[in-house]
Amino acid sequence: MNEAVVTILQGNGIQPSAQRVAVGEYVLRTEDHPSADQVWAAVRERFPMISRATVYNTLNLFVEKKLLRELILAEGRIVFDPNLGPHHHFIDEESGAILDVPWDAVSVDRVETLPGMDVREYQVVMRGRRRAH
Amino acid sequence: MNEAVVTILQGNGIQPSAQRVAVGEYVLRTEDHPSADQVWAAVRERFPMISRATVYNTLNLFVEKKLLRELILAEGRIVFDPNLGPHHHFIDEESGAILDVPWDAVSVDRVETLPGMDVREYQVVMRGRRRAH
DNA sequence: ATACAGTGTTAGACGTAGTCTAAAGCCATG
DNA sequence: CATGGCTTTAGACTACGTCTAACACTGTAT
Known part of the structure; x- marks a missing residue:
């Protein structure tokens, strides 16, 4: 597990489960503006058994805890922006x-x-x- | 049929079928920013047998012919703006x-x-x- | 060790928005 | 009144996202 991500999650009141850390490792570092399904695809490469619902839940949790911002400006999709x-x-x-x-x-x-x-x-x-x- | 709308459609190279005029009467006059399904619901009140596909096709045709502009800023949906x-x-x-x-x-x-x-x-x-x- | 509670994860069903397809309808022209 | 081209139709299909109910994990009290 990535210590830096674990610390960030804990610092924001989020239990650092293995799945949440895997999502955070990707989405909190990327320079892109990925959609939820892109995050799912990226995380599955290293964590193949993670479920769709978990990724969506985790992204919504990160938005709620203000680790991510939701943007609605691409073609009909919601994307996530770690640049706060x-x-x-x-x-x-x-x-x-x-x-x-x-x-x-x-x-x-x-x-x-x-x-x-x-x-x-x-x-x-x-x-x-x-x-x- | 509304003559003004018929003239607008013809002036933009669109055959003014009854369905297209009905869609135009609503969407080219509104001050709102309706989604496609809201347009469908509004048009069905006066034209109950119009199909979903026709409304979507017509809206996309209007956008292509520059009678409408597509906006992507509401909650995850595309809306249409007749203010050009x-x-x-x-x-x-x-x-x-x-x-x-x-x-x-x-x-x-x-x-x-x-x-x-x-x-x-x-x-x-x-x-x-x-x-x- | 064992039971339990609370939290997190899972697969799959579901809802909604939008597109596509194949068949049928309409209408002008010859 | 037959033909051909455009338009409309219902419904299947896809994509994205949420919900649900069952299951797994972790920590604490017994």
């Missing part, structure tokens, strides 16, 4: 890949003053093509 | 309602200069609570 700090998202229309965009890379104004709305959080969602830079 | 001009979106966390926010109500800077990304379109997605104003 505020940031924006860029979706590559060619591959469907979701990239993080640093919070300070774009600036947004006047969100706080919208009439009739208490904005608790916001982000810019961009779509386009990746290119060489 | 650029605008932002506010999601009321209490009710799940999606509200349009005028393009000029917020300002966004430096999107064009992101290294490695050709941004073709973008929008600000806000979440929070509605309040009296």
Whole structure:
């Protein structure tokens, strides 16, 4: 078992079972924005007998305990983002890949003053093509 | 048959069948952001024998012909937005309602200069609570 | 050691959203 | 009124996610 992940789980009030650690080892480290079934597939490579329900339960538990954030911006699916700090998202229309965009890379104004709305959080969602830079 | 809708469909190269006009009468006028099944339910009230597949086919046709825009920001579902001009979106966390926010109500800077990304379109997605104003 | 309680895991059933398919219907044209 | 092309239909199918009920594991009290 990975000690670092065990510590993170315990620090957030989660019993570190073998299955939860296996899910955490993958999903808390990845730079991707995997869907639940992608997490299931990745974890099964090292833990072949883990069940679908356990992976879904564990992901929902991690979201509840704020180890992951749920994003709803890819094609009709929920994906998970271990990057908890505020940031924006860029979706590559060619591959469907979701990239993080640093919070300070774009600036947004006047969100706080919208009439009739208490904005608790916001982000810019961009779509386009990746290119060489 | 609603003449205005018939004209819109014909002007966009769509044969105005009775079913397509019925879908158009609802979805091209609404201020809501209905899901496909909500459109199906609404249209069936006046056209009870219309099939699910026809509604889905028609919505996809409208999107392809640019009469509707597809949004992927509600809870795991695709919704349709007849407001084609650029605008932002506010999601009321209490009710799940999606509200349009005028393009000029917020300002966004430096999107064009992101290294490695050709941004073709973008929008600000806000979440929070509605309040009296 | 043994029983028990509480937590976690499992397979599979289920619900919902959306797509696909094959057959049938409609309608303009010759 | 036969033909061909487009449209619609019901239902099968797929994918994603949740739920359920049984089972397994762990730790504590006896």
